[in-house]
Amino acid sequence: MSETPVAGSDVPRGVIAIGASAGGVEALKQVAAGLSPDLPYAVLVTLHMASASPSVLAQIIDRSGPLPATQAVDGEHLRPGHVYVATPDRHLLVRDHRVVVSRGPTEDGHRPAINPLLRSAAIAFGPRAIGVLLSGVLDDGVLGLAAIRARGGVTVVQDPDDALFPDMPRNAIAAQLVDHEVSAGAAGRLFEKLAERPDEEFTMTSDSAMELENRIAMGPRYSDTFDAETLGPPSGFTCPDCNGSLMAVGSTNYRCRVGHAWTPEALIRARDKETENALWIALRSLEEKAKLSRRHEGSVSPGALQRRYAQIARETEHAVEVLRARLSELVDDPGGHGNEPTE
The missing domain is CATH 1.10.287 (Helix Hairpins)
Structure with missing residues (x-):
């Protein structure tokens, strides 16, 4: 994890990494409206979106709340109180207090996808990362919340009763990965309280599999810089994106030789x-x-x-x-x- 900057610097104390899918635009507008203008964290947002269409999500979020929101630019420094929004056909990631915009392999058929954002936030900020899942279907983001949890961060989901499509929050809750459930409109107040938490000692152990998957997401679209067999044994299934062999990652998830990743639901x-x-x-x-x-x-x-x-x-x-x-x-x-x- 990067060293926590001193108070008063123009470097965020942490990141809030937010993922959303179906119904997510309305939820994001409500979240943005409740954010504090003095939030000491940077906010990163990934929404599943069409790859070939221009995105206006940054403008929507910018109009909805007090914090400035812009489309993410590769290499820019993270700033506290600023919202960085994923662009079509690019993963949004973070490394060394900088934005990474990547054409790495799709995950669950999406680019941008939610798991890569949350995973990179977990690795870069550890206990100072807050992972958030809003409205959506299937289970993109559940593995990302597990990464946040494993590195000492805090996990938040939109209250399923408040979500237009509650599957993503419910899947995270079912996996017992959630610290807080909150309505979209009340999320800003929760973030403000979480940002005021005192730093706690947390010993992070190296997780080679998580770090390898993070490198894959930051790499080229068709990566040949990793040995797929180190991810796990052959699963006997093929990748819907490229028809290549899928390796079993852990007990239930899959990734192919060029990096496409899949959860069972996806x-x-x-x-x-x-x-x-x-x-x-x-x-x-x-x-x-x-x-x-x-x-x-x-x-x-x-x-x-x-x-x-x-x-x-x-x-x-x-x-x-x-x-x-x-x-x-x-x-x-x-x-x-x-x-x-x-x-």
Whole structure:
């Protein structure tokens, strides 16, 4: 951990690392409105967002509260009382009291992702890191809160009853990783109290796996600078992003040879998407087959050939009905891309 700066310097005493997904914009506006103008911590914000669209999240947060908010710039010094916001298609990280903006491998299909931000805050600030999860689905951020906890920091989640999408807070609570539950509107007051905590002695042991994953997130998009097998044994599964082998990291999580990382929930959801895409392709092919069979049924003379075309059409139309019913059961992921407003 970097040495805690002396009081009165223009260096933050710590960081508040906030992650959000679906429903996160409204929660972030409420959090920003409650922040103290004298907050001695820097604030870093990651929201799942579309990679190809410009982001206006920094402007939204800037208008919502007393602290200035800007898009993160690689290499800039952290300042207390300032909000740094992740940019599309870039992880937001922190190292040596500086911002790191990285095109490291996606985690849970996202870049920016929440786990890398929280993990880097844990390594850089240890007990002076506050990790926060707001509204969202699935479980991005749970591993990051575990890293904050392991390095002596404080973990906070939005009260699930206050969140538009409570899955992320609930998953963290279920994992027994949460020190505080708070409404988005009351989070600022909690941060002010936590920032006033006296420094406590905390002995941090080296965690080579956490440090390696942090280096991967800070590295290039397709990294070949690490030995994937040091992360864990082969899992027998493949990466949805690159079809490479996934290594088992710990007891339940996965990372491939070029660095893509997955939790079980995210990996299952990715398989659902693959299945859905395959079903749409099959449905299109079957509809064309049925249409073609009906066309030729009506273009030939009555007899065996016509009966054959009619049978093919009936069987294919039945298959279309089955596939349509299955597709109607699949629910689109509200926590994926496109959670951020465009104006």
